[in-house]
Amino acid sequence: MTLNPIPSHPSSLCYVLKLHRDAQPAKSQISGLLEHVATGQSMSFDDAGGLIAVLLAHAAMDAERSGHQARGESL
16 A cells, blocks of 8 residues: 555645634624644634635645745745
8 A cells, every 4th residue: 555645634734713702603603713723823704705715815825835845946
């Protein structure tokens, strides 16, 4: 058996979701912080759309950074 050296779920894309104490998920009202595990960077959001937006923006930056590193480029 050969293990794939490229993980399906890389640690560079791990996040912790912290909902604000006033969030009401049962009413589809969420706000809080999304924290990137590897860097500790926190991004706030005020609703579900905001959560998706900060997640996609951060993941895109990570993908771009990884692409530069794979090509031996510096940022």
